[in-house]
Amino acid sequence: MIRPLLPLSQALPDLTASILARTSGPACARLRDLACDLVDGTLPPDDQELAVHHLAHCQGCRDVISALEMLHQALPGLAAVDPGEAFLAGVLQRTRAPLTESYRSGDPFLSGWTRLMRRPRVALEAAYLATAAGLILAQLPLPGSSRPAGSTLASLVRTHPRTSTVWAQVPMQGMSRAVHASRARFLDAKNIARTSRPSGFTQRFAETWQRLVKTANSVWDWVRSKARGAALPSTEPSKAPSRSSL
Amino acid sequence: MEPEVLLQRVGEGDELAWECFVRQHQGRIFGLAYHYLGQAEDARDVAQETFVQIYRNRHRLPEESALRPWMLRIARNLCMDLFRRRKARPPVWDIPVEAICDLPAPEEDPGQLLQDQARRTRLHRALRELTDLNREMILLKDIQGLSLEDIAGLLNIPLGTAKSRSNRARLELAEKVLGQGALP
Ligand SMILES: [Zn+2]
Numbered sequence: 122m123i124r125p126l127l128p129l130s131q132a133l134p135d136l137t138a139s140i141l142a143r144t145s146g147p148a149c150a151r152l153r154d155l156a157c158d159l160v161d162g163t164l165p166p167d168d169q170e171l172a173v174h175h176l177a178h179c180q181g182c183r184d185v186i187s188a189l190e191m192l193h194q195a196l197p198g199l200a201a202v203d204p205g206e207a208f209l210a211g212v213l214q215r216t217r218a219p220l221t222e223s224y225r226s227g228d229p230f231l232s233g234w235t236r237l238m239r240r241p242r243v244a245l246e247a248a249y250l251a252t253a254a255g256l257i258l259a260q261l262p263l264p265g266s267s268r269p270a271g272s273t274l275a276s277l278v279r280t281h282p283r284t285s286t287v288w289a290q291v292p293m294q295g296m297s298r299a300v301h302a303s304r305a306r307f308l309d310a311k312n313i314a315r316t317s318r319p320s321g322f323t324q325r326f327a328e329t330w331q332r333l334v335k336t337a338n339s340v341w342d343w344v345r346s347k348a349r350g351a352a353l354p355s356t357e358p359s360k361a362p363s364r365s366s367l
Numbered sequence: 368m369e370p371e372v373l374l375q376r377v378g379e380g381d382e383l384a385w386e387c388f389v390r391q392h393q394g395r396i397f398g399l400a401y402h403y404l405g406q407a408e409d410a411r412d413v414a415q416e417t418f419v420q421i422y423r424n425r426h427r428l429p430e431e432s433a434l435r436p437w438m439l440r441i442a443r444n445l446c447m448d449l450f451r452r453r454k455a456r457p458p459v460w461d462i463p464v465e466a467i468c469d470l471p472a473p474e475e476d477p478g479q480l481l482q483d484q485a486r487r488t489r490l491h492r493a494l495r496e497l498t499d500l501n502r503e504m505i506l507l508k509d510i511q512g513l514s515l516e517d518i519a520g521l522l523n524i525p526l527g528t529a530k531s532r533s534n535r536a537r538l539e540l541a542e543k544v545l546g547q548g549a550l551p
Contacts, residue, residue: 192490201398202398208414
């Protein structure tokens with residue numbers, strides 16, 4: 122009895138599959154090796170022809186190629202994620218040009234200083250340090266006196282409220298001498314340090330220090346001239362305008 | 368404006384050009400950090416630090432074609448520094464898929480939003496099933512679009528290794544996608 126024939130299109134793949142099963146095994150693994158290059162279009166023509174031939178008969182490999190093509194299209198869309206509205210402002214805040222110029226200078230002292238000054242609390246810290254310095258200075262004894270400058274000044278204000286401004290000049294001059302003496306001592310120490318270790322940092326520090334001393338001196342002179350100018354009218358109550366106001 | 372002109376303006380210190388530059392690249396830099404770190408807050412910090420470093424080097428920016436690999440390298444190095452500081456690499460991408468999709472890509476067509484979000488959710492789910500090594504290859508090559516040469520340089524591996532790793536990662540991801548039952 123003759124068995125009914127399978128349609129040719131169905132019979133041949135079955136035959137191919139059974140032959141492959143008895144020889145090399147299915148070619149799917151080899152197709153997977155070439156799949157990415159096939160999707161990227163970088164496969165040599167001969168390999169491409171063979172791959173297309175396999176795909177025509179293998180649903181599993183066609184699915185893999187479809188998935189790879191989909192990924193090729195979709196994955197680049199995941200690259201950019203919105204970081205939120207505040208992000209740009211944060212970056213611009215951290216890259217303000219004047220501040221970063223000193224970063225760029227390569228000077229460790231300057232860039233360190235810039236970093237310090239960028240901190241938002243720096244004003245608070247400066248005020249704290251200034252207050253601390255003021256308190257320490259007020260506790261220093263005046264030359265020729267065992268009492269701290271602060272208490273001398275406070276008692277003057279308490280006992281002679283009207284004339285304390287002119288009297289304040291006396292301890293201030295005393296303090297000026299004290300500051301001057303300590304400055305001289307500091308500068309001597311600096312000179313010793315400079316001669317013993319003449320590095321670039323020392324040189325820079327010395328220059329910075331001299332600038333600071335110069336500024337401090339001019340500020341001190343200004344304060345003294347103001348104190349002297351302000352003291353005059355308070356001691357000669359408004360009979361005639363003072364020379365400074367003419 | 369041509370990208371080369373924009374880069375030149377950034378190098379000259381033009382604040383408007385810098386703002387434009389940040390806007391252009393922030394999504395990609397943040398995206399890379401986000402995919403590495405899995406936490407939006409850490410990713411923002413890393414992305415911001417990346418831009419600060421770019422700004423410090425604005426006078427010697429690479430040319431346009433080499434710009435993206437250069438920026439992504441900075442961002443990746445910062446991510447790795449963070450991992451080192453944490454002493455251990457956390458389970459990357461171990462974040463709710465929905466959380467990733469809550470951050471839509473910029474300039475999204477509103478009509479496509481839902482459909483794209485669903486697709487992204489499926490993709491992220493498949494990505495999370497990959498090994499760390501394969502996921503990084505997908506992130507650098509297929510998501511961020513770096514060349515195999517750039518990736519080989521970045522990961523300090525031979526070009527052939529980069530290529531075979533990339534192919535393996537893509538095939539693994541394709542099979543994970545198929546394993547979800549339907550193509551996204
Ligand atoms: Zn096959």
